Amino acid sequence: MPRSTPTTPTTRPDATPEVAKGVATGLIITVLGLCGTLVSLQQTLVLPLLPDFPEILDTTTDNASWLITITLLTGAVGTPIVSRLADMFGKRLMLLVCLGSVIVGSALGAVSETLVPVIIARGLTGIGTALVPVGISIMRDHLPSEKVGSGVALMSATLGIGGAVGMPVAGVIYQNFDWQMLFLVSGGFAVLMFVLVLVVVPESTVRTRGRFDYVGALLLSAALTSFLLAVSKAGSWGWFDRLTISLVILAALILAAWVPWELRQGQPLVDIRTSMRRTVLLTNAASILIGLAMFANFLTSAQQVQMPPETGYGFGLSVIETGLVLLPQGILMVAMSPVAAWLIRIYGPRAMLMAGAITIAVGFVLRAFLHSSVLEVMIAAGISSLGTALAFAAMPTLIMRSVPITETASANGLNTLLRALGTSSASALVAALFAAMAMDDMPTVPRFEAYQLIFWIGAAAALLGALIAAFIVRPQRVAAEAEVPGQVHAAERHELKQPEAENEVVVGGVITDESDRPIRQAVVTVLQPDGRHVDWGRTDNMGRYTLALPQSGRYLVVVSADGWGPMSGLEDLGDADLDQIRMNRRLLLTGHITDDGEPLGDVMLSLIRHSGEYVATKHADADGGYEIGLPPPGRYVLTVVDHATGRTRSRAVQIGSTSSTLDLDIVTGIPRTRPRPTETTPVR
Structure with a gap:
C-alpha cells in the first residue's frame, strides 16, 4: 500500500485533559440534552394558542393549522440535509446553524402580527429538529465510551420532558403576557444554548469528504413535503380528496426516482446501501411504529384529561393542569435515562428496543381499562412513557453500531426523520378517528370508543415494532482475556463505535484497479489485530473513502469489491493517509x-x-x-x-x-x- 504523499492525521479536538474529566463530560451531556429540550418545546409551545390563533391573526382555523404543519415540514425536510452537512462540514457548526435558525425564527415571530410572517417564523424554528441527531453524533465523537449510552438516553428523554413542560409554560405565559412573548422565551432559550454550545461543545473533525448531493436533497425534500402535507392536511381536506391522493402519488413517484439516483451517487445524501443493512433497516422500520405509538400516547393523554366530565370519561382540566399531569411522564423519562443506558450495556440495545416496545404496548392495554381517575390515566400513560425512554435510547445505539463512524449524523438524521413520519401519522390517525367517532350531542367531542380504538392500534404498532426488532442480528462479542469491574467491555466499545483512546485519527485513501481507474462502492474495513472491529467505509465514484481510528497504530485492513478478489494486510495507520490501494485480481x-x-x-x-x-x-x-x-x-x-x-x-x-x-x-x-x-x- 504506497504512501506517496503523507498527510497529517486529523485528531479529535477534545483530546485534552479537561475533556477526560467528568465535569467537562457532564457539561457536554447537559448542553446537548438542553438542545433536545429546545426541540420539543418548539413543537408544543404554540399548541395551547392554536384555538385562539384564528382570532389573533384574523384568519381561518384551517389557515392557522399551518403554524403546526409548517414546523413539521421544515423539520422533516431539514433533518436529513442538516445531518449530512454535519458529517461533511462539522457537527458543532451545524448545531450553531440550527440554533441560529431558531433564533431568527423566534425574533421574526415576536415582531409579527399577521399570518404569513408567523408561518415563516415557525418554519425557521422547525429546522431545529436536526439538533437531536447531530447532538447524538457529537456524543459519539467526544464522550468516553462509558458515557455515550447515558448521554444518548438522556437526549432522547429530553424530548419527553420538553413536550410536557411546553404546555403549562405556554399556558402561564399566554395568560399573563402577550402571545408574542412565547417567541421571545423560545428565542431567549435558543440564544442561551447558542452561547453554551459555542463555549462547551468542541468541534468534531470526523468528517466525510466530498460534495453535497443537491439533486438528492431536492428530490427527497419534494417527496417528504408532498407526503407530510397530504397526511397533515387530510383531516381538513378529506382522506379521499383529489388533492390528498395526488400528493401521495406524487411523493411515491418522486421517491421512485430518488432511490435510483442515490444508488448511483458516490456521496449520496442518504446511503441507501448502508440503510438496507439488516440492523439499520429493521431499526428504522421499528422507529416508525414506535414513533406512532409514542405520539398517540401523548396526544390521547393530553386530550382525555381535558375532555368535559359530561362525556363520562373526561376530567375537564385546564391547559396548565394538563401540563402538570403530563409533567411526571417527562420527568420519568429523564430519570429513566441512566437506567436505560445501564440496561443497554448489560443486555444490549436490541433487547432493550424490544423491551421498550413491549412496555409501550402494556401501557396502552392498561389505558383501555384504567380511566376512571386522573391518577389511573397518569399511571397507564407513564408506563408507555417508560417504554418510550427505553426504545428511544436503544435506537441511536443500534444505528451507530451499524454505520461508518463518518456517517453517524446522517444515519441518525434518517432515523429521526422516520420517527417523525410515525408521529405525524399518529397525529393524522388520532384526528381522523376523533372526527369519525364524535358524540351525537357534542359533534366536536369524540366518544371513548375512539380512544379505545387508538389504544389498541398503539399497542399493535408497538408489538409489531418489537417483532421487527426481534429479527435484528445479535452482535458477535469478542471474548475478553480479563474483565475489570466497572470497565466497558471491548465488545461494548465496538457496539458503540467508541474509540478506546482520546486521540481519534481520521485517515482516507483511494481504491483503484491496476490502470489507476477508481473502483466505486468498494468496502474498506479496519480491524484491530486481535479481530475487534474498528470502522468501515465505502468508496465514492472517485474511489475515495474515509475511516476513523481510535489512535495511530497497527491495524488489519480488508478491502473488497464486486468483481474483484479481496485484499488484506496488517498496516501501520495514522501517520499518513492510505494514499492508494490497487486491486490487482479481477474475478x-x-x-x-x-x-x-x-x-x-x-x-x-x-x-x-x-x-x-x-x-x-x-x-x-x-x-x-x-x-x-x-x-x-x-x-x-x-x-x-x-x-x-x-x-x-x-x-x-x-x-x-x-x-x-x-x-x-x-x-x-x-x-x-x-x-x-x-x-x-x-x-x-
Missing part, C-alpha cells in the same frame, strides 16, 4: 466455446441478468476462449452467437462471488461450470 467468468466438441472461435457472447438487464458483450478468441469480468452474484443468461452460421445458444448461469469457468457447446448446449477456489491477495 472472471471464463471458458471455451465448442462446436460439437471442436473449438469455435470468433463468436460473440452476451451476458444479461435473468431479469433482462444488459451486463456485457465479448468475443471469443480464435480458440473459442473468452473472459468476462465477474458481475455481482446472481442469476444470469449467457448467450453465444455464431454470426457465420446464424446459430445461437443460451444457458442460465448462477454466478457466485468467486471466479468460475463455464464451457459451452453450441450444438449440444451442455454447460460445464467449474468454480475456482477463493483467494485473498495481500494488500501490499
Whole structure:
C-alpha cells in the first residue's frame, strides 16, 4: 500500500485533559440534552394558542393549522440535509446553524402580527429538529465510551420532558403576557444554548469528504413535503380528496426516482446501501411504529384529561393542569435515562428496543381499562412513557453500531426523520378517528370508543415494532482475556463505535484497479489485530473513502469489491493517509466455446441478468476462449452467437462471488461450470 504523499492525521479536538474529566463530560451531556429540550418545546409551545390563533391573526382555523404543519415540514425536510452537512462540514457548526435558525425564527415571530410572517417564523424554528441527531453524533465523537449510552438516553428523554413542560409554560405565559412573548422565551432559550454550545461543545473533525448531493436533497425534500402535507392536511381536506391522493402519488413517484439516483451517487445524501443493512433497516422500520405509538400516547393523554366530565370519561382540566399531569411522564423519562443506558450495556440495545416496545404496548392495554381517575390515566400513560425512554435510547445505539463512524449524523438524521413520519401519522390517525367517532350531542367531542380504538392500534404498532426488532442480528462479542469491574467491555466499545483512546485519527485513501481507474462502492474495513472491529467505509465514484481510528497504530485492513478478489494486510495507520490501494485480481467468468466438441472461435457472447438487464458483450478468441469480468452474484443468461452460421445458444448461469469457468457447446448446449477456489491477495 504506497504512501506517496503523507498527510497529517486529523485528531479529535477534545483530546485534552479537561475533556477526560467528568465535569467537562457532564457539561457536554447537559448542553446537548438542553438542545433536545429546545426541540420539543418548539413543537408544543404554540399548541395551547392554536384555538385562539384564528382570532389573533384574523384568519381561518384551517389557515392557522399551518403554524403546526409548517414546523413539521421544515423539520422533516431539514433533518436529513442538516445531518449530512454535519458529517461533511462539522457537527458543532451545524448545531450553531440550527440554533441560529431558531433564533431568527423566534425574533421574526415576536415582531409579527399577521399570518404569513408567523408561518415563516415557525418554519425557521422547525429546522431545529436536526439538533437531536447531530447532538447524538457529537456524543459519539467526544464522550468516553462509558458515557455515550447515558448521554444518548438522556437526549432522547429530553424530548419527553420538553413536550410536557411546553404546555403549562405556554399556558402561564399566554395568560399573563402577550402571545408574542412565547417567541421571545423560545428565542431567549435558543440564544442561551447558542452561547453554551459555542463555549462547551468542541468541534468534531470526523468528517466525510466530498460534495453535497443537491439533486438528492431536492428530490427527497419534494417527496417528504408532498407526503407530510397530504397526511397533515387530510383531516381538513378529506382522506379521499383529489388533492390528498395526488400528493401521495406524487411523493411515491418522486421517491421512485430518488432511490435510483442515490444508488448511483458516490456521496449520496442518504446511503441507501448502508440503510438496507439488516440492523439499520429493521431499526428504522421499528422507529416508525414506535414513533406512532409514542405520539398517540401523548396526544390521547393530553386530550382525555381535558375532555368535559359530561362525556363520562373526561376530567375537564385546564391547559396548565394538563401540563402538570403530563409533567411526571417527562420527568420519568429523564430519570429513566441512566437506567436505560445501564440496561443497554448489560443486555444490549436490541433487547432493550424490544423491551421498550413491549412496555409501550402494556401501557396502552392498561389505558383501555384504567380511566376512571386522573391518577389511573397518569399511571397507564407513564408506563408507555417508560417504554418510550427505553426504545428511544436503544435506537441511536443500534444505528451507530451499524454505520461508518463518518456517517453517524446522517444515519441518525434518517432515523429521526422516520420517527417523525410515525408521529405525524399518529397525529393524522388520532384526528381522523376523533372526527369519525364524535358524540351525537357534542359533534366536536369524540366518544371513548375512539380512544379505545387508538389504544389498541398503539399497542399493535408497538408489538409489531418489537417483532421487527426481534429479527435484528445479535452482535458477535469478542471474548475478553480479563474483565475489570466497572470497565466497558471491548465488545461494548465496538457496539458503540467508541474509540478506546482520546486521540481519534481520521485517515482516507483511494481504491483503484491496476490502470489507476477508481473502483466505486468498494468496502474498506479496519480491524484491530486481535479481530475487534474498528470502522468501515465505502468508496465514492472517485474511489475515495474515509475511516476513523481510535489512535495511530497497527491495524488489519480488508478491502473488497464486486468483481474483484479481496485484499488484506496488517498496516501501520495514522501517520499518513492510505494514499492508494490497487486491486490487482479481477474475478472472471471464463471458458471455451465448442462446436460439437471442436473449438469455435470468433463468436460473440452476451451476458444479461435473468431479469433482462444488459451486463456485457465479448468475443471469443480464435480458440473459442473468452473472459468476462465477474458481475455481482446472481442469476444470469449467457448467450453465444455464431454470426457465420446464424446459430445461437443460451444457458442460465448462477454466478457466485468467486471466479468460475463455464464451457459451452453450441450444438449440444451442455454447460460445464467449474468454480475456482477463493483467494485473498495481500494488500501490499
